[in-house]
Amino acid sequence: MLNGKTAIVTGSTSGIGLGIAEALAQTGANVVLNGFGDAMEIERTRCDLAQRTGARVVYSPADMSKSGAIENMIRQTVDAFGAVDIMVNNAGIQHVAPVDEFPPEKWDAILAINLSSAFHATRLALPGMRKKGWGRIINVASAHALVGSPYKSAYVAAKHGVYGLTKVVALETAEDGITCNAICPGYVRTPLVDKQIDDQAKAHGISRDKVITDILLKQQPNKKFVEVAELAALAVFLCSDQAGSLTGVALPMDGGWTAH
Numbered sequence: 169m170l171n172g173k174t175a176i177v178t179g180s181t182s183g184i185g186l187g188i189a190e191a192l193a194q195t196g197a198n199v200v201l202n203g204f205g206d207a208m209e210i211e212r213t214r215c216d217l218a219q220r221t222g223a224r225v226v227y228s229p230a231d232m233s234k235s236g237a238i239e240n241m242i243r244q245t246v247d248a249f250g251a252v253d254i255m256v257n258n259a260g261i262q263h264v265a266p267v268d269e270f271p272p273e274k275w276d277a278i279l280a281i282n283l284s285s286a287f288h289a290t291r292l293a294l295p296g297m298r299k300k301g302w303g304r305i306i307n308v309a310s311a312h313a314l315v316g317s318p319y320k321s322a323y324v325a326a327k328h329g330v331y332g333l334t335k336v337v338a339l340e341t342a343e344d345g346i347t348c349n350a351i352c353p354g355y356v357r358t359p360l361v362d363k364q365i366d367d368q369a370k371a372h373g374i375s376r377d378k379v380i381t382d383i384l385l386k387q388q389p390n391k392k393f394v395e396v397a398e399l400a401a402l403a404v405f406l407c408s409d410q411a412g413s414l415t416g417v418a419l420p421m422d423g424g425w426t427a428h
């Protein structure tokens with residue numbers, strides 16, 4: 169389905185991004201992996217993905233908090249594959265603290281990585297998409313693009329911002345064969361959430377299991393973590409021609425959380 173197309177997935181050395189990269193590669197796209205981690209492990213992931221899917225897979229070490237690095241990543245992709253057809257803005261970090269104790273440097277980092285990186289990657293990928301008359305921009309936002317939670321001021325502000333950016337980009341590209349949507353997951357069991365479980369267990373003096381049942385999954389009516397594979401399948405659908413009229417929306421996949 170995506171043969172001949174090229175996808176960049178930011179933050180794809182782990183978690184949701186890696187799952188989306190894998191699903192896009194399985195569907196025929198060339199893939200640019202990005203994110204941090206152990207260099208040998210990333211190289212193993214890259215080779216393994218290419219071998220299992222037959223896709224061409226390259227890695228960009230670009231730091232999503234730096235606009236110059238994002239420019240290099242887009243340039244590297246165009247040099248390697250000729251275009252960026254699918255831009256998945258997924259890289260993200262979290263920090264949990266009351267707003268009056270929130271470290272300003274953490275606020276700046278979350279806004280840069282979770283929100284501004286999507287702006288930079290989008291503005292740089294769009295001209296090439298317009299030239300081809302086809303493009304898909306998928307912003308991995310969060311249920312926190314739609315609702316708030318205490319102690320997550322920067323994350324919630326950034327994710328609401330991502331939804332706003334999604335709407336504007338969708339409107340500006342509506343006649344160009346390009347769609348822009350936000351996927352809004354509930355809790356997914358990835359390293360990002362595992363760290364939160366540890367932090368909250370310490371902060372509240374309760375067990376990890378209690379954090380999962382009483383804090384995290386309390387939000388989700390179906391009482392289950394969202395699976396990476398479910399999100400990846402949604403991303404693949406958004407890239408299909410059948411999703412050509414689906415643009416400018418936030419798609420919650422959150423076990424009913426935001427139906428409250």
Ligand code: NAD
Nearest residue numbers: 179181182183184203204231232258260310355356358360
């Ligand atoms: P994760 O920690 O498993 O993966 C995050 C990825 O981002 C990693 O590859 C990491 O190396 C990369 N990254 C971090 N800082 C970076 C930077 N400066 N430059 C480049 N890459 C960077 O987390 P995840 O849970 O898979 O999160 C992926 C996205 O999904 C995030 O935007 C997150 O906010 C969102 N999300 C996650 C959940 C969840 O419950 N896990 C829920 C809703 C939304």
